[in-house]
Amino acid sequence: MDLDSMQRILEQSLADNKPIWQIALEEDMANRMVTREASMEKMRRTWRAMVDSADSYSGERRSLSGLVGGDGERMRLYYANHESIGGSFTAEVMASALAMGENNACMKRIVAAPTAGSCGVMPAVLIPLWRKEGIPEEMMLQALYVTCAIGSVIATRASISGAAGGCQAEVGAASAMAAGALTYLHGGTGEQICHAVAISLKNLLGLVCDPVAGLVEVPCVKRNVIGAMNAIAAADMALAGVESRIPVDEVIDAMGDVGRRLPVEFRETALGGLAATPTGKAVKERMQKNRKRRRTLTIKDMRWKLTTAPARETKE
Amino acid sequence: MIDIFDILGPVMVGPSSSHTAGAVRIGAMGRTLLGGTPVKARLHLHGSFADTGVGHGTDKALIAGLLGMKPDDLEIPNSFAHAEQQGLEFTFDEVDLKNAHPNTVAMELTASDGHTLSLQACSIGGGRIRVTMLDGVAVSFTGAYNTLIIHNKDDRGSIADVTTTLSRARVNIAYMSLSRSARGGNAIMIIETDEKIPPVVLQFLKEFAGIIHLTYYEKEDE
Numbered sequence A: 001m002d003l004d005s006m007q008r009i010l011e012q013s014l015a016d017n018k019p020i021w022q023i024a025l026e027e028d029m030a031n032r033m034v035t036r037e038a039s040m041e042k043m044r045r046t047w048r049a050m051v052d053s054a055d056s057y058s059g060e061r062r063s064l065s066g067l068v069g070g071d072g073e074r075m076r077l078y079y080a081n082h083e084s085i086g087g088s089f090t091a092e093v094m095a096s097a098l099a100m101g102e103n104n105a106c107m108k109r110i111v112a113a114p115t116a117g118s119c120g121v122m123p124a125v126l127i128p129l130w131r132k133e134g135i136p137e138e139m140m141l142q143a144l145y146v147t148c149a150i151g152s153v154i155a156t157r158a159s160i161s162g163a164a165g166g167c168q169a170e171v172g173a174a175s176a177m178a179a180g181a182l183t184y185l186h187g188g189t190g191e192q193i194c195h196a197v198a199i200s201l202k203n204l205l206g207l208v209c210d211p212v213a214g215l216v217e218v219p220c221v222k223r224n225v226i227g228a229m230n231a232i233a234a235a236d237m238a239l240a241g242v243e244s245r246i247p248v249d250e251v252i253d254a255m256g257d258v259g260r261r262l263p264v265e266f267r268e269t270a271l272g273g274l275a276a277t278p279t280g281k282a283v284k285e286r287m288q289k290n291r292k293r294r295r296t297l298t299i300k301d302m303r304w305k306l307t308t309a310p311a312r313e314t315k316e
Numbered sequence B: 001m002i003d004i005f006d007i008l009g010p011v012m013v014g015p016s017s018s019h020t021a022g023a024v025r026i027g028a029m030g031r032t033l034l035g036g037t038p039v040k041a042r043l044h045l046h047g048s049f050a051d052t053g054v055g056h057g058t059d060k061a062l063i064a065g066l067l068g069m070k071p072d073d074l075e076i077p078n079s080f081a082h083a084e085q086q087g088l089e090f091t092f093d094e095v096d097l098k099n100a101h102p103n104t105v106a107m108e109l110t111a112s113d114g115h116t117l118s119l120q121a122c123s124i125g126g127g128r129i130r131v132t133m134l135d136g137v138a139v140s141f142t143g144a145y146n147t148l149i150i151h152n153k154d155d156r157g158s159i160a161d162v163t164t165t166l167s168r169a170r171v172n173i174a175y176m177s178l179s180r181s182a183r184g185g186n187a188i189m190i191i192e193t194d195e196k197i198p199p200v201v202l203q204f205l206k207e208f209a210g211i212i213h214l215t216y217y218e219k220e221d222e
């Protein structure tokens, strides 16, 4: 089945008495024409790449622009030495989100989840929970399949790209995926997973994409923190029996609608929001200084000929 | 149909799937189509690749790809030093290409035996890429499939020769496109296949009279 509706996935899951993760797994087997083992193996590699990335964090690194680095470590030092307001688990979640966002900005290996800019949200909630509760790896893989089902539905009905739908489509989608995984890991039903997705996405609806100087640094790294914390809140609410009054697919459609109507300034162009603040613009100018003057490329320059016939595509 | 590992993945070196991972793949595509590491590369950055390329490491990523690195190679940030060691000379400049996708690069590559290749490609999101121009001919393919690129004389029979051979070898064609510079002149045939094409089949295809040049890009292994 196409992973294009949470409601349909849920109905299928109830009808066949099959958990959501298994529906996503079977979809992958059919789509990529691979065995169950091969699919699971790839998921295991993905999970381990996440864990490796989290463990390889160093607070010493700085991004190419110099704007980002060290905050994950700052957060860990803080909660090691002080009673943090939200307790040490949430402090570790925040530190993990910052650390992964910084890994990305500093050209370290990460897992796009669903994008590079939002790569910190899922590992920030999943890895600390996995360690704290000693959850078996197999179950973490199942949770990741749940996130794939959620992400596929969002990508199909709305978008998972900041350029197309704003940050609600990146950090928002990541948060919804994480919320679904958390709900699953704590024994939530399929319905509860859907409510967690709906609630988390609603909370970040309208979030714009406004990266300073066009770089995946400010505000991206810290937005991973709100994505992670929002996922915990949504999962806990769903597990408590709180329900989204707007059904999940309608929420996703609304996100897509808001994204399409967002002015282009708020879709990764770095022309609005934080990117357009005096400080944001100053950073951009600093980054531009070393650039060479642009020229218009002529055909002669490239030793290329123009073609008369455009490429035709035919399907066999 | 969406690949769930495009949702959760790719495993890549940051900071941007389009500006970093996609750029590595474009470089790697250029290297494959050239047939090895170039000794000279002129790279022209367009649009957002020019505007934010340095901050995203797009330049380093493109060179890393030309050297054969994968998008998750931790040496990507050090690719310039590797290029020096491996004797790859490169230049970057910024250009305005009309009507091109914002994340586009045009590359002129020279191989160690002196032959050249020009290529224009864009990064279309999530690390996926599309080649749009090859040696002056407009094309369109992504590298998501095994891809056969055939420069052939534009006469009757060439296409049938190729498709028949592939079907005999039980290689299923997913997409196929034809472009040509002028009627009766040279054409480029792009064939994207589900299965890998065995070396003997490639060798066999090269022997056909109408075929001038053949390159084969095998999709990245999982």
Ligand code: SF4
Binding pocket: A115, A117, A118, A161, A162, A163, A166, A167, A168, A170, A171, A208, A209, A210, A211, A215, A216, A217, A218, A219, A220, A223, A268
């Ligand atoms: S602000 Fe834009 S670039 Fe940054 S994480 Fe959000 S969507 Fe991605």
